Amino acid sequence: MTEGIDWIARSGLRAKGGRPVFFDEPAVDRLTSMCMALAAELSATRDRLDTVERLLAQSGSLNIGQIEAYTPDYQAGVERGESTRAYIARVMRGFQQEVEAMEYPDPPVTDWVDKLSRR
Amino acid sequence: MTSDLPPPYTALTRHPMMAVTSHDEAARFNFLTLMNRYISGTLGKGNALAYESRVLPAFKAVHGREPENREEVRVAMNQDTFHRMWSALKRNTMEMRQHNGRQCVLRQLDQLDAMARQFNEHSGLLHLDPSVEQPIYNTCVDIHCQPGGYHGGERPDDVTVGANYDVGLFATTGGALGSLNDGGGQAVVAHIKANMPDFAPKRILDIGATVGHNAVPIAQGFPDAEVYAIDTAGASLRYGAARAASLGVKNIKFVQCSGEDLSRYPDNYFDWVQTTMFLHELSADSMPRILAEAHRVLRPGGLILHVEQPQYSDKMPLLEQMLRDWDAYNNNEPFWSAMHGLDLIEEMEKAGFARDAQFVAGVRAVADSKLFPPSPDGAQEDYGRAAIWNAYGAIKTVAEEKVA
Secondary structure (H helix, E strand, O other), X not given: OOOOOOHHHHHOOOOXXXXXXXXXXXXXXXXXXXXXHHHHHHHHHHHHHHHHHHHHHHHOOOOHHHHHHOOXXXXXXXXXXXXXXXXXXXXXXXXXXXXXXXXXXXXXHHHHXXXXXXX | OOOOOOOOHHHOOOOXXXXXXXXXXXXXXXXXXXXXXXXXXOOOHHHHHHHHHHHHHHHHHXXXXXXXXXXXXXXXXXXXXXXXXXXXXHHXXXXXXXXXXXXXXXXXXXXXXXXXXHHHHHXXXXXXXXXXXXXXXXXXXXXXXXOOOOOOOOOOOOOHHHHHHHHHHHHHOOOOOOOOOOHHHXXXXXXXXXXXXXXXXXXXXXXXXXXXXXXXXXHHHOOOOEEEEEEOOHHHHHHHHHHHHHOOOOOEEEEEOXXXXXXXXXXXXXXXXXXXXXXXXXXXXHHHHHHHHHHHHEEEEEEEEEEEOOOOOOXXXXXXXXXXXXXXXXXXXXXHHHHHHOXXXXXXXHOOOXXXXXXXXXXXXOOOOOOOOOOOOHHHOOOOOOOEEEEEEEEOOHHHHHHO
């Protein structure tokens, strides 16, 4: 590891320049950052599990060095990319469906409750 | 179905100066690359939907008219719940890209610094001048939310900022710049070779070269030329020179020098002056000075070429202008908006380039097509970051020389 520098602390340095405020409640800004970071971590963990599975399937045993050194070949890379894309689609469904609702607007279901209940 | 998937991070061409990514660091970059594409593509169209369906009608109800400029659109969109969420997501991927890149670089900084020192001592490509002052447009904020900007560092003579820029650019651009992040420079080379086949430059000046990812392909494309890659940011040049040396490129030098003061070079010295995605990082005061200096050092008959995202015009819808402006306000690029609002042809004319000797051409990133799908465009485009540019060029005319 690098001498004389706390690489973990220094990595998280904020960029100079006031950060835009996106939400009325500051906690929502913080929570968004945390959700996005967690989504990235789970994605990395899924990749790691995929590496472990592929190595085990290949040789039946493995060590940490093999996991670190593993690079997916073209086909495995495509499969992973597709899998990550599907994972992102699952995590981001709420936003995606908000876009869909703007594209194809629907009245609130309560309208139908009223309509179908009336004789 | 998978044809537009960017390649995995681990498929990129590695060069010896590139920070080594761990298994999980590479995985995080893969996630960010795909997430950036998701935010600009799948979610990005929500901005237009929100604008048309509620932001614009609300604006018209209040003001009794359409918005007159992109600033009015920006203020209105920043009240919209969807756009605010979208912006928050996009800002976060940028911050995460920086954080991941810095973790990767800082944990191995001793090795990177040592390797850079070795390359730079032996190659002779690096020419630093500590007397060069950092201009305010480089220091007022950290451009691209990169801690330390392009000029700072963690300790004297380190390569942190250059190494971090290089290791994560793939994720920022959604993998659109090719194996060595050099799609911009390669696009320039391809454009010149196709359109000016007899052009045989001997001296090429690249202003604002940072780590040389766009200057190196020019040196490779014109092996008989000497490329002068200049920047005020010594920290980026230190990495860039080592990177070029590690790629085996010899016909390039990295010189710490401001484009505003090219007095170290005589009049008519260069055959070609190039800037790539640079003008928008300047300021209203400095840009005319740089263009004038570029004109002075360019020989009559020589070529000047600026590669930039398209300038705004009355023909470009205000919402698109506003979305292209996103990086100005949310990714620390304060001159982006004003620069893209300028009439660049007029600015070039003021600097001495005759109007009828100017041209504008479209260029796209040239990337290894086996690995890289083309940069998404149209509705899927990541406005302001897509690898689809305009080249604003001119040939310096002799007659113009007499007028000047």
